[in-house]
């Protein structure tokens with residue numbers, strides 16, 4: 001079985017944070033200047049390395065949505081007001097809360113991304129998962145779309161490369177790779193943003 005690794009980021013797109021997969025970490029550091037990232041074999045070692053940064057930037061450290069998330073003091077003054085979901089957004093969120101599968105779409109600027117962030121938060125609370133971040137897969141059809149939701153591409157998450165080959169060959173690859181098999185078996189909820197890409201390609 002592949003050895004577990006933790007990726008601690010002192011400086012990255014999402015601030016100081018620890019990731020348990022390189023794919024997710026990569027999203028936070030790729031293209032970001034003055035990145036500080038280090039790989040660890042244990043969560044404790046990763047926390048010890050990142051702690052001095054957290055002590056300087058945060059007054060609270062919470063475990064939940066991410067392995068380690070912070071509430072930076074300087075963000076609070078500029079933080080936008082709490083979002084109150086519209087009736088339609090709340091209706092969709094309620095369906096998710098009840099365990100339903102939902103597909104929502106709409107014209108630009110109608111609040112889909114805001115709703116999606118609420119859905120992700122809600123699902124991560126509901127399915128903390130054995131690997132903490134792994135029970136809720138946050139994916140999108142393209143790399144750019146996946147960055148805006150802090151996720152990864154569906155292909156990357158699925159571990160199927162470009163998706164070339166027969167279904168049997170791709171599933172064989174997943175089943176034959178420890179970390180991919182565990183990822184598929186551990187997922188409780190799969191989010192796919194910008195699905196329209198799949199309909200047009």
Ligand SMILES: Nc1ncnc2c1ncn2[C@@H]1O[C@H](COP(=O)(O)OP(=O)(O)OP(=O)(O)O)[C@@H](O)[C@H]1O
Pocket residue numbers: 083084085086089106107108109110111112113114115
């Ligand atoms: N319930 C809400 N209360 C206040 N502002 C909201 C709410 N929902 C969305 N907004 C605001 O409306 C704007 C557009 O929302 P959002 O980006 O979620 O739309 P979208 O449908 O994802 O757009 P696009 O398709 O262009 O990505 C944003 O500035 C967002 O903060």
